[in-house]
Amino acid sequence: MSVFMVDKEIVTCPERPRAMFKMGLSMAFLLFCANMLLLLVLIQRDFMSPPARVAMAVDPPLEDITTNTGQPTAPESSRLPRRLPRDFRMARPEECPAAMHKLTNYAPASMKSKIPYSRQKKFVLGGYQQIDKGSGDYKLVAPLVAKLSKLQHEQGIFGTVGELGVHHGRFTGALYMTARETEKLIAADLFEDLQYQNVDVSGYGNRQAFRQGLESYGLNETTDLHLVHTGTTEDLPFDWHVQSDFEPFRLISVDAGHTAGLTFNDLEIAFCNSVPGSIVILDDFFHNLWPGVTEGFFQFASMGPIDNGVYPFLRCEGKAFVTNDKALHKHYYKMLRSEPKFKLFLNAYAHQVRGSKVKYMMNGVEYLKCSSDKLKRDTMHLLWNSLVY
Numbered sequence: 167m168s169v170f171m172v173d174k175e176i177v178t179c180p181e182r183p184r185a186m187f188k189m190g191l192s193m194a195f196l197l198f199c200a201n202m203l204l205l206l207v208l209i210q211r212d213f214m215s216p217p218a219r220v221a222m223a224v225d226p227p228l229e230d231i232t233t234n235t236g237q238p239t240a241p242e243s244s245r246l247p248r249r250l251p252r253d254f255r256m257a258r259p260e261e262c263p264a265a266m267h268k269l270t271n272y273a274p275a276s277m278k279s280k281i282p283y284s285r286q287k288k289f290v291l292g293g294y295q296q297i298d299k300g301s302g303d304y305k306l307v308a309p310l311v312a313k314l315s316k317l318q319h320e321q322g323i324f325g326t327v328g329e330l331g332v333h334h335g336r337f338t339g340a341l342y343m344t345a346r347e348t349e350k351l352i353a354a355d356l357f358e359d360l361q362y363q364n365v366d367v368s369g370y371g372n373r374q375a376f377r378q379g380l381e382s383y384g385l386n387e388t389t390d391l392h393l394v395h396t397g398t399t400e401d402l403p404f405d406w407h408v409q410s411d412f413e414p415f416r417l418i419s420v421d422a423g424h425t426a427g428l429t430f431n432d433l434e435i436a437f438c439n440s441v442p443g444s445i446v447i448l449d450d451f452f453h454n455l456w457p458g459v460t461e462g463f464f465q466f467a468s469m470g471p472i473d474n475g476v477y478p479f480l481r482c483e484g485k486a487f488v489t490n491d492k493a494l495h496k497h498y499y500k501m502l503r504s505e506p507k508f509k510l511f512l513n514a515y516a517h518q519v520r521g522s523k524v525k526y527m528m529n530g531v532e533y534l535k536c537s538s539d540k541l542k543r544d545t546m547h548l549l550w551n552s553l554v555y
């Protein structure tokens with residue numbers, strides 16, 4: 167028996183390692199094949215000529231796109247500036263009324279305010295605080311908006327007043343306060359039902375809260391507003407004022423999506439639908455948490471459809487005030503700088519180097535920078551109140 171066992175050991179032991187050896191060999195072979203396959207794929211990618219790869223990245227075969235008129239246009243690749251990401255919505259000059267210099271239809275002139283004087287006073291003396299804010303707090307920008315609107319009206323500039331991205335409408339109220347009886351009011355937001363499209367999660371629009379905000383200063387959404395767009399601003403046509411029958415903007419706040427692409431889009435909507443001398447207020451400019459806004463602004467200024475027409479004249483409380491007319495840029499800048507009520511808070515100089523003062527400059531023009539840290543809330547109310555007209 168023991169011999170048998172010994173025999174068995176002698177017979178069976180060499181068999182098992184042999185089988186295992188065979189299996190190991192097949193696995194090593196399979197592994198080798200898989201590696202070779204992977205290597206082949208990598209070699210094909212890495213040794214592809216660089217120009218061929220760049221061409222793949224920027225020039226994929228694109229089918230013709232169709233404009234609103236149903237006319238086929240050039241492929242997208244040939245009309246997009248190269249450095250603009252492909253998901254940016256780019257207006258061609260012929261789609262953008264302001265770029266075609268077709269915007270001269272101002273609203274009829276009238277100095278009578280849309281909101282009764284007494285309701286305005288109540289709002290500026292603290293009533294605005296009843297409305298929840300969706301952005302940074304405003305202090306100096308509110309009186310500045312009143313002052314600038316008066317300057318516009320004195321220059322004969324009348325048009326629609328609106329905001330893209332209203333949240334509950336606190337800043338919208340500051341804008342609407344300046345409207346004259348002949349000027350239309352407009353708002354746009356995703357509001358509560360479409361928040362899943364709020365890709366950068368900026369604010370949280372709510373239609374009912376917005377409506378209540380309007381009512382707090384005597385406006386009725388149905389009868390006093392020309393249009394409330396519920397949806398993303400990407401759905402707005404570049405010739406929005408033509409399609410929705412309103413005079414181009416005199417004053418518009420851009421505060422909806424905060425990515426570079428959405429900012430670019432919203433600036434196109436604002437500028438393409440603005441009268442000469444209009445003021446576009448961009449929120450969260452130079453904000454370290456919303457870098458897309460700054461990126462979108464400069465991309466728009468250099469590559470947007472508005473040729474030579476983006477003139478910032480003021481930065482205040484996170485907002486950039488920009489106009490589309492060089493002469494009016496100079497006028498707004500000069501008038502703000504010489505206004506005694508604002509003198510204390512506005513600065514034209516960024517810093518001083520070896521005795522020389524360096525001015526704030528952007529996009530080729532000078533602008534003012536405000537500093538309102540020391541402005542007390544009560545003083546701000548009085549200042550704003552003194553500018554109601």
Ligand SMILES: C[S@@+](CC[C@H](N)C(=O)[O-])C[C@H]1O[C@@H](n2cnc3c(N)ncnc32)[C@H](O)[C@@H]1O
Binds near residue numbers: 300333423
């Ligand atoms: C920062 S909040 C606006 C704050 C408001 N301007 C204020 O001063 O109280 C941004 C608003 O934009 C809306 N929004 C975000 N993305 C949008 C988009 N793509 N289209 C339209 N509205 C958008 C949000 O619902 C939110 O109400």
